[in-house]
Amino acid sequence: MxxxxxxxxxxxxxxxxxxxxxxxxxxxxxxxxxxxxxxxxxxxxxxxxxxxxxxxxxxxxxxxxxxxxxxxxxxxxxxxxxxxxxxxxxxxxxxxxxxxxxxxxxxxxxxxxxxxxxxxxxxxxxxxxxxxxxxxxxxxxxxxxxxxxxxxxxxxxxxxxxxxxxxxxxxxxxxxxxxxxxxxxxxxxxxxxxxxxxxxxxxxxxxxxxxxxxxxxxxxxxxxxxxxxxxxxxxxxxxxxxxxxxxxxxxxxxxxxxxxxxxxxxxxxxxxxxxxxGGAATFGELAARLLDARYDVSSLDARAGELEVGVCAVFVPLRELIARAGGGGGRSGVDVLFALSAEDRAAGGSGLKGVSVVPLTPGGRGAAAALASALEAAPEGLPPSLASQPLFVKQQLGTDGFGIGFEDADAASGLRVSPLRNAVSRKTFLPTVLHFAEQHQQAASGRGC
Ligand SMILES: [Mn+2]
Missing domain, CATH: 3.90.1640.10 (inorganic pyrophosphatase (n-terminal core))
Structure with a gap:
């Protein structure tokens, strides 16, 4: 046969x-x-x-x-x-x-x-x-x-x-x-x-x-x-x-x-x-290997011109995340890292979502600030090509934005944190960040000419 x-x-x-x-x-x-x-x-x-x-x-x-x-x-x-x-x-x-x-x-x-x-x-x-x-x-x-x-x-x-x-x-x-x-x-x-x-x-x-x-x-x-x-x-x-x-x-x-x-x-x-x-020995381990990979921050990055932006859903403490992503001299290649998180209800938390941003390279500082401002301003600046997508519509991003307002959390690292509307997910957040990153890159290269 x-x-x-x-x-x-x-x-x-x-x-x-x-x-x-x-x-x-x-x-x-x-x-x-x-x-x-x-x-x-x-x-x-x-x-x-x-x-x-x-x-x-x-x-x-x-x-x-x-x-x-x-x-x-x-x-x-x-x-x-x-x-x-x-x-x-x-x-x-x-x-x-x-x-x-x-x-x-x-x-x-x-x-x-x-x-x-x-x-x-x-x-x-x-x-x-x-x-x-x-x-x-x-x-x-x-x-x-x-x-x-x-x-x-x-x-x-x-x-x-x-x-x-x-x-x-x-x-x-x-x-x-x-x-x-x-x-x-x-x-x-x-x-x-x-x-x-x-x-x-x-x-x-x-x-x-x-x-x-x-x-x-x-x-x-x-x-x-x-x-x-x-x-x-x-x-x-x-x-x-x-x-x-x-x-x-x-x-x-x-x-x-x-x-x-x-x-x-x-x-x-x-x-x-x-x-x-990934060496999994049981069905349960198969799930664990794949989910670990899904949340592997070292690879969850995307490029907008010269700028590498990472966005991940986080289920580890923020400090550990930044270390794993290459902060403090690591080599992930990510310039700016966004982390979406939620307070753990099972541990007595509110379940409310949050977002953190931290520049991981010297070049990432300006970009992190620009991206943070753009996210805070949304829905202003959100292009119709994104706002009209079903998930964006479902999450009401075109009208309500992301509910973001950043505050400084750690001056040394440049870490800033903000609440995030609970409806928002990585699936809408990442394309939005990439859009703003591209705009930031274009503006930056325009200034260079
Ligand atoms: Mn499915």
Whole structure:
């Protein structure tokens, strides 16, 4: 039997076919798979794996190309260090910017070929990890949405075009749990590892204290682990079925206690060798490795011209954070570090959010001050291209701003702290900071001329 198409080969092949355009080959039409604009691990993996499943299940695989899109620019991939860790583990090649080489990034790489496919009337869209196509995506990709796989509340968009092809379960901890239900009978192991990793991160490794899972997630993990374990013992056929369905997908009669007991077993269960991401030995450790990477401040930086800006969600004391980020002579390359934090409710705190800013290089001092002022002034200065994005609208940033007013906290380091409106997240904060950083860079270079 031919080995199954590897995820890497699929991604490279779909990219090449999409870039070649509708007239170049036997491919008659294309369906692009895209997750939500925030672009987290669940979004990326669900799009890649769902596209893979539909491609290999197609009756005429050659006539329709399924193409996963990454919904952000290529240089931003390295901001998702959990995704970097998981895709690297799965053998994907990375480019010099720290992004998976063979993926297709929207809009910078995919918008132009999308126009050609759309012009030929041969482009459709499938959504994962959200269920309403963002306006600026629809402007480029069109609004023929033929399938939806999601775990957010159903906005009931695209009903006429998606028809019955809607798999939405708002209780699921991860969209990838739903995607795993589409797996072909003999899936490549690395496809299972991608899904398992995304589910582990989203469900916090079935941490009982966090309750971010339901029976459907447990069933998905059980099945993925069984498929991978079969590989460990030399490919026995029956293991793939062994665990499937034991904890039903929200079946009546499966109580929460039963789901939690099964989840606790899986949390501590030995990981199949193929899934030992970062040396993790159990499902719980897999989640911990990926979440550690997600919050790894050393890589959560982004460039605006010559200026490196870091923004991270912080779950460590600020002093430790600054040390880890390279303050005091370290070498992270970050000029200005922003840290978003929240007072720990469990420890008696208010749960209110805060933001800190600290320059980490001499050149970062002026930039930190300029960025702090710009953030304080928002919504003034917030461009419509950001303010109109769904998450910005949801967080009311265009009208209410960030609720920021900085105060000096430590004169020696230049550390300043401020409250932050609780609605604000890193997903809106980072692009805003990058926008202001670019403006600051332009103003600075203008002065230099
Ligand atoms: Mn999700």
């Amino acid at each position: 031919r080995p199954p198409l590897s995820p890497q080969a699929f991604v490279a092949q779909s990219r090449a076919a999409f870039l070649a355009g509708p007239s170049a080959g036997a491919t008659a039409s294309a369906t692009v798979w895209v997750g939500n604009v925030a672009g987290d691990l669940d979004t990326i993996v669900s799009a890649v794996c769902a596209a893979y499943c539909r491609q290999v299940q197609g009756a005429e695989p050659a006539s329709r190309q399924h193409v996963p899109l990454v919904p952000f620019p290529r240089p931003d991939f390295r901001l998702r260090q959990d995704a970097c860790l998981l895709f690297r583990h799965c053998g994907f090649d990375f480019d010099s910017e720290g992004a998976v080489e063979s993926l297709l990034y929207f809009p910078d790489e995919a918008a132009a070929p999308a126009e050609a496919w759309r012009g030929a009337g041969a482009l459709s869209v499938a959504l994962t990890d959200h269920n309403r196509l963002a306006e600026h995506f629809a402007a480029s990709l069109g609004d023929v949405v033929v399938e939806v796989i999601d775990h957010h509340s159903d906005e009931r968009a695209h009903l006429s075009s998606s028809g019955g092809a809607r798999l939405i379960d708002t209780s699921a901890g991860s969209a990838c749990s739903l995607v795993s239900e589409l797996l072909p009978p003999d899936p490549p192991h690395l496809l299972c590892v991608l899904l398992l990793g995304a589910i582990a991160a989203d469900t916090r490794g079935f941490d009982a204290a966090q309750q971010k899972f339901v029976g459907r997630d447990v069933a998905a993990v059980r099945r993925l682990m069984a498929l991978l374990s079969a590989a460990d013992v030399g490919g026995g056929g029956e293991a793939g079925e062994a665990g499937a369905g034991e904890v039903g997908a929200g079946e009546a009669g499966v109580g929460r206690a039963e789901v939690e007991a099964a989840a606790a077993d899986l949390r501590g269960a030995a990981l199949p060798a193929a899934a030992a991401v």
